[in-house]
Amino acid sequence: MDAEIIAVGSELLTPYRLDTNSLFLTGELNRLGFHVRRKHVIGDRDDDLRDVFLHALERVDVVVSCGGLGPTEDDRTREIVADALGRKLKLNNEILRRIQERFRKFGRTMPEVNARQAMVPEGAEPLANTQGTAPGLWLESDGKVVVLLPGPPGELQPMFSREVMPRLSRRGANLRLFTRDLRITGLPESDVDQRVAPIYKQYAGTETTILAAPGEIQLHPRVWSEDPAAATKLLDEMVKRFALALGQNLFSTTGESLEDVVANELQEHRATIAVAESCTGGMLAARLTNVPGSSSYFRGGVVSYSNDLKSAWAGVPRELIEAKGAVSSEVALAMADGIRRQTGSTLGVGVTGIAGPGGGTPEKPVGLVHIAIADEKGTKEREFRFPGTRDRIRHQATQAALDIVRRYFLYAAPAARA
Amino acid sequence: MDAEIIAVGSELLTPYRLDTNSLFLTGELNRLGFHVRRKHVIGDRDDDLRDVFLHALERVDVVVSCGGLGPTEDDRTREIVADALGRKLKLNNEILRRIQERFRKFGRTMPEVNARQAMVPEGAEPLANTQGTAPGLWLESDGKVVVLLPGPPGELQPMFSREVMPRLSRRGANLRLFTRDLRITGLPESDVDQRVAPIYKQYAGTETTILAAPGEIQLHPRVWSEDPAAATKLLDEMVKRFALALGQNLFSTTGESLEDVVANELQEHRATIAVAESCTGGMLAARLTNVPGSSSYFRGGVVSYSNDLKSAWAGVPRELIEAKGAVSSEVALAMADGIRRQTGSTLGVGVTGIAGPGGGTPEKPVGLVHIAIADEKGTKEREFRFPGTRDRIRHQATQAALDIVRRYFLYAAPAARA
Numbered sequence: 001m002d003a004e005i006i007a008v009g010s011e012l013l014t015p016y017r018l019d020t021n022s023l024f025l026t027g028e029l030n031r032l033g034f035h036v037r038r039k040h041v042i043g044d045r046d047d048d049l050r051d052v053f054l055h056a057l058e059r060v061d062v063v064v065s066c067g068g069l070g071p072t073e074d075d076r077t078r079e080i081v082a083d084a085l086g087r088k089l090k091l092n093n094e095i096l097r098r099i100q101e102r103f104r105k106f107g108r109t110m111p112e113v114n115a116r117q118a119m120v121p122e123g124a125e126p127l128a129n130t131q132g133t134a135p136g137l138w139l140e141s142d143g144k145v146v147v148l149l150p151g152p153p154g155e156l157q158p159m160f161s162r163e164v165m166p167r168l169s170r171r172g173a174n175l176r177l178f179t180r181d182l183r184i185t186g187l188p189e190s191d192v193d194q195r196v197a198p199i200y201k202q203y204a205g206t207e208t209t210i211l212a213a214p215g216e217i218q219l220h221p222r223v224w225s226e227d228p229a230a231a232t233k234l235l236d237e238m239v240k241r242f243a244l245a246l247g248q249n250l251f252s253t254t255g256e257s258l259e260d261v262v263a264n265e266l267q268e269h270r271a272t273i274a275v276a277e278s279c280t281g282g283m284l285a286a287r288l289t290n291v292p293g294s295s296s297y298f299r300g301g302v303v304s305y306s307n308d309l310k311s312a313w314a315g316v317p318r319e320l321i322e323a324k325g326a327v328s329s330e331v332a333l334a335m336a337d338g339i340r341r342q343t344g345s346t347l348g349v350g351v352t353g354i355a356g357p358g359g360g361t362p363e364k365p366v367g368l369v370h371i372a373i374a375d376e377k378g379t380k381e382r383e384f385r386f387p388g389t390r391d392r393i394r395h396q397a398t399q400a401a402l403d404i405v406r407r408y409f410l411y412a413a414p415a416a417r418a
Numbered sequence: 419m420d421a422e423i424i425a426v427g428s429e430l431l432t433p434y435r436l437d438t439n440s441l442f443l444t445g446e447l448n449r450l451g452f453h454v455r456r457k458h459v460i461g462d463r464d465d466d467l468r469d470v471f472l473h474a475l476e477r478v479d480v481v482v483s484c485g486g487l488g489p490t491e492d493d494r495t496r497e498i499v500a501d502a503l504g505r506k507l508k509l510n511n512e513i514l515r516r517i518q519e520r521f522r523k524f525g526r527t528m529p530e531v532n533a534r535q536a537m538v539p540e541g542a543e544p545l546a547n548t549q550g551t552a553p554g555l556w557l558e559s560d561g562k563v564v565v566l567l568p569g570p571p572g573e574l575q576p577m578f579s580r581e582v583m584p585r586l587s588r589r590g591a592n593l594r595l596f597t598r599d600l601r602i603t604g605l606p607e608s609d610v611d612q613r614v615a616p617i618y619k620q621y622a623g624t625e626t627t628i629l630a631a632p633g634e635i636q637l638h639p640r641v642w643s644e645d646p647a648a649a650t651k652l653l654d655e656m657v658k659r660f661a662l663a664l665g666q667n668l669f670s671t672t673g674e675s676l677e678d679v680v681a682n683e684l685q686e687h688r689a690t691i692a693v694a695e696s697c698t699g700g701m702l703a704a705r706l707t708n709v710p711g712s713s714s715y716f717r718g719g720v721v722s723y724s725n726d727l728k729s730a731w732a733g734v735p736r737e738l739i740e741a742k743g744a745v746s747s748e749v750a751l752a753m754a755d756g757i758r759r760q761t762g763s764t765l766g767v768g769v770t771g772i773a774g775p776g777g778g779t780p781e782k783p784v785g786l787v788h789i790a791i792a793d794e795k796g797t798k799e800r801e802f803r804f805p806g807t808r809d810r811i812r813h814q815a816t817q818a819a820l821d822i823v824r825r826y827f828l829y830a831a832p833a834a835r836a
Contacts, residue, residue, distance in 0.1 A: 281707025289699025
């Protein structure tokens, strides 16, 4: 069965804001067995609203909109959809009471204008909003369904889960979308495609999408099926073959972030970590501490932009910096080992490089980054040349550093694994 | 004049990827005098492609699409649009030669399938692609314009600027969109609206959008005008009145990020800065070093998750942590002053708090963050209670910390301004 999503709001037609609700809605609709066939973004103009709803209803079984249910006059979705479907609006006293209640709770009187949000089209079911004033609406017309949801994601998402999901799941096809979320690092997109295309092409009836981000490739095999066991078996088999083709570059088959995977490894091996960063400027520490509970493995980090601080905080000998330069494999190694010793951690990581746009030379160009890892037995170092802007270079460097930690645990001797 | 944007690609109808080209295209079209009336996302299905192009052409003057020009069979935009407009496709030998050339340059032979990209509808003008193989296409039909662009932003953007902009600017209305980008912090969205709504409501013919992100509000007044001088004068006047209403909460009238503004202040006052972070885990240092040239003012930072490291790196007395707790105004103050002394910086910033989801207590709940700033004359501290998830709490804490530095320079005595 097919669905379309309509995002309503003039601000979504400016250069400043994207509709992001449709990602959440697409995921949920797919799980319920609905293909999303088109997405639309329209402003709050009456004729556009009417036109897009009526045309969508000609094509698909379910039309879901978000936005345009606010209290002010420029929010027109409720009125226009009611009119387009030939339904009169009636004041729902129960909803009105709830909105007034909500205002009272926050010590305010309900502005008159909010009464509009209690208007419900004939035959429509209001969908309770636990997080705001605007209720959603469920309308059925000629066997088709129209769902109107509020725009704020914090209101839309719980409303969808509590109110829309149970209603739609009774109507959805038995066909459901099954999918996997594989994450790869250390290979460019074209190499990933070359390795996996011969595999996914053998599976008729499945679709596999490759998405590239700096330092990370995502692979999403998908299959529509009425039989969960068969779909799971099929995807398991595909994932197994992808895993063989991708080797250790594959770091997750369940959509985890690289920092999540590294966090798991550290916790599993009861290891601790500390980092000394220069060009990444704190981003590596920020990613490591982005994981809840990171205080159990993350001891601390230093951002030593100046050479003095590389010496003071990470114990890098001043003469070494003078002899080899701050951006060198030797200094990266000394930073990794120094921060490990200073903090008493199992592992130390050192990152030094040139993020640009200035500061590059022919010998040490923008994008050159040295990353080192140290444990009690020794150190290892790798040199990278990352393309792109300052921000991309910094992000790729954190990705490479996290991957070095991940691979450490793949190779570490049991003794080093605590 | 009106335009619509069509993003083509089945991957844009998955839960994983958004069309972002439309933000760039909207900004460019607005500058050329075109309102964007609707945006569409469709897959690579023939009937959907045909239908959406033909309906858009009924409504607007210019239809711009992105995506679906690749070499493989599932990319259908070129063929379907040609067919819908009744144009035959012909091989363009000049384009074919250029694609072959491009492959040769990278040491490869052109795969046969790429020859499709050299097919041009009758009467269409190919748009040169300097960054990839797929040329764009410019078609005119009954006085209306259809522009087909490739999907990768790195190909689409230069093609738009070089090939589409000059052609469209000859056709655009004299009416152009003029806009400003104001940034506010320290006030919730509702307060911003309450202060600025009485102003923008007085300016008929203008539109003002308020966008909220954690710790930051954006305000975009916009006006369509044939007269650049009049529009500039009008927006200048609005911005002046907004500035009066918003006071020191307004940190940029030109769309700068808070770290850019702080970087400018630091450079202007020849001041240096160092940070000691706990709950923000390196995010504050990462934002400060996100600005090119930050090594001129950023000395360094420490992420001291453990109490030992708060003492070792930021000189926080161990007894103080024991007496007051790691999350306390006293420790924040000691971190700020300690890191300033350790690094010899003009300013030191200390951040300590509970980012959650665990670790909260009734007295010190998740979201409690203490932020302190120190200069050679003394210290100041503020306590915050941020709502939301771990990530939001951490982001809001960095935003508040940067804002404390910005406000320092508003209030600092000339002597402290180096």
